[in-house]
Amino acid sequence: MPIKKATHQETKQHNRDLVLKTVFESETISRAEIARVTGLTRPTVSDAISGLLAEGLVEEVGIGSSIGGKSPILLSLVKDSRYMISLNLAYDQFCGAVVNLRGEVKAMEGIPVSGRDGEQSLGLVYEILDRLTNLGWKPLVGVGVGTPGLINTREGMIVNAVNLDWQNLPLAKLLQDRYHLPAHIMNDSQAAAIGEYVYGGGYTADENLVVINVRQGIGAGILINGRLFQGDGGGAGEIGHVVVQENGLQCRCGKRGCLETLSSARAVVQRAQMRASDFPSSALVKNPDDITLDILVDAFASNDPLAEQVVLDAAHYLGISIAGLVSTLNIQKFVLTGDMTRFGQRWLDAVREATLQATLSKLAEETSIDIGKVDYRGCILGASALTLLDGYSLLFMQSSRD
Numbered sequence: 001m002p003i004k005k006a007t008h009q010e011t012k013q014h015n016r017d018l019v020l021k022t023v024f025e026s027e028t029i030s031r032a033e034i035a036r037v038t039g040l041t042r043p044t045v046s047d048a049i050s051g052l053l054a055e056g057l058v059e060e061v062g063i064g065s066s067i068g069g070k071s072p073i074l075l076s077l078v079k080d081s082r083y084m085i086s087l088n089l090a091y092d093q094f095c096g097a098v099v100n101l102r103g104e105v106k107a108m109e110g111i112p113v114s115g116r117d118g119e120q121s122l123g124l125v126y127e128i129l130d131r132l133t134n135l136g137w138k139p140l141v142g143v144g145v146g147t148p149g150l151i152n153t154r155e156g157m158i159v160n161a162v163n164l165d166w167q168n169l170p171l172a173k174l175l176q177d178r179y180h181l182p183a184h185i186m187n188d189s190q191a192a193a194i195g196e197y198v199y200g201g202g203y204t205a206d207e208n209l210v211v212i213n214v215r216q217g218i219g220a221g222i223l224i225n226g227r228l229f230q231g232d233g234g235g236a237g238e239i240g241h242v243v244v245q246e247n248g249l250q251c252r253c254g255k256r257g258c259l260e261t262l263s264s265a266r267a268v269v270q271r272a273q274m275r276a277s278d279f280p281s282s283a284l285v286k287n288p289d290d291i292t293l294d295i296l297v298d299a300f301a302s303n304d305p306l307a308e309q310v311v312l313d314a315a316h317y318l319g320i321s322i323a324g325l326v327s328t329l330n331i332q333k334f335v336l337t338g339d340m341t342r343f344g345q346r347w348l349d350a351v352r353e354a355t356l357q358a359t360l361s362k363l364a365e366e367t368s369i370d371i372g373k374v375d376y377r378g379c380i381l382g383a384s385a386l387t388l389l390d391g392y393s394l395l396f397m398q399s400s401r402d
């Protein structure tokens with residue numbers, strides 16, 4: 001295969017991105033250290049830093065300690081030099097935030113969806129973005145959107161989002177035209193995975209990681225060598241709509257017995273309501289229609305038999321699904337995020353146990369399954385990181401030359 005030689009401009013851009021990424025990954029860092037980490041020459045690093053200082057993205061913040069020789073000047077990312085807007089179009093609530101370059105949420109807005117779909121739910125997206133753009137945070141560099149459903153990130157297209165009744169909706173283009181900002185769309189669970197990876201702390205640059213987002217829906221984000229793996233059609237990690245129980249409950253996707261009908265936050269509430277009469281000793285039996293996730297979390301913590309039954313069942317089926325991923329991918333680090341993590345250690349232990357029982361012991365024993373460090377903000381932060389990816393290349397190198 002012929003190797004295309006990079007132009008001078010491309011090389012310069014590549015070096016700038018690499019240097020910026022290195023600054024991003026440290027609190028403070030000297031030019032010499034950047035040169036050591038990146039393998040670039042000192043003059044190349046100095047040149048790139050001059051550009052980044054002029055762009056206002058990097059600043060000199062003090063003098064570091066030295067082991068002999070001149071003490072180095074320390075550099076740091078100017079975290080408030082740019083802002084991004086990110087949206088999480090979750091099932092029951094659309095949520096949006098203004099986020100700085102360090103993932104700090106500066107402002108937040110939420111709108112309940114209340115069953116609206118199609119054009120109406122698109123109107124809600126505009127409403128929340130209108131509110132956020134009017135707050136005056138500047139400069140805004142992009143909009144990132146995490147949404148449930150099958151998403152073509154490259155085309156900026158929502159291929160299919162069952163909950164919102166959106167098919168082939170070119171959301172990125174609609175937002176670009178309306179707000180004159182670059183816009184990016186990604187599946188919410190994939191966004192949550194990036195949020196956890198970038199802002200959760202403690203992950204290495206070439207990490208293999210599966211983040212499973214267990215809330216009203218269930219989806220996974222798969223990172224291989226620190227890059228999101230979306231699959232050929234963008235649907236990698238759509239584990240929520242795999243049938244795990246024959247003739248089970250009707251799922252929103254039209255099938256029966258999907259993982260989502262058993263292990264999601266929506267499912268445990270629904271099942272607790274349905275099964276309340278089987279558990280006369282449960283405190284929840286009096287008003288089953290009033291059961292909410294909050295009530296179930298409290299009941300589970302106080303060992304209520306109904307809550308235990310539905311939550312541990314949910315954990316069991318999730319564990320079996322994870323076993324499938326463990327065996328397929330042999331990725332050894334799994335992280336769980338989303339509302340269901342509120343059930344805590346006992347839920348997690350039940351997930352682990354089911355995974356262990358459903359796959360080769362050796363594979364399961366070498367796999368860690370833990371609760372994520374980035375809470376509900378995961379999707380928001382991941383969607384904002386998507387903006388960084390395009391505009392600032394801070395997080396992921398776009399170039400194929402590295």
Ligand SMILES: [Zn+2]
Nearest residue numbers: 241251253258
């Ligand atoms: Zn389904």
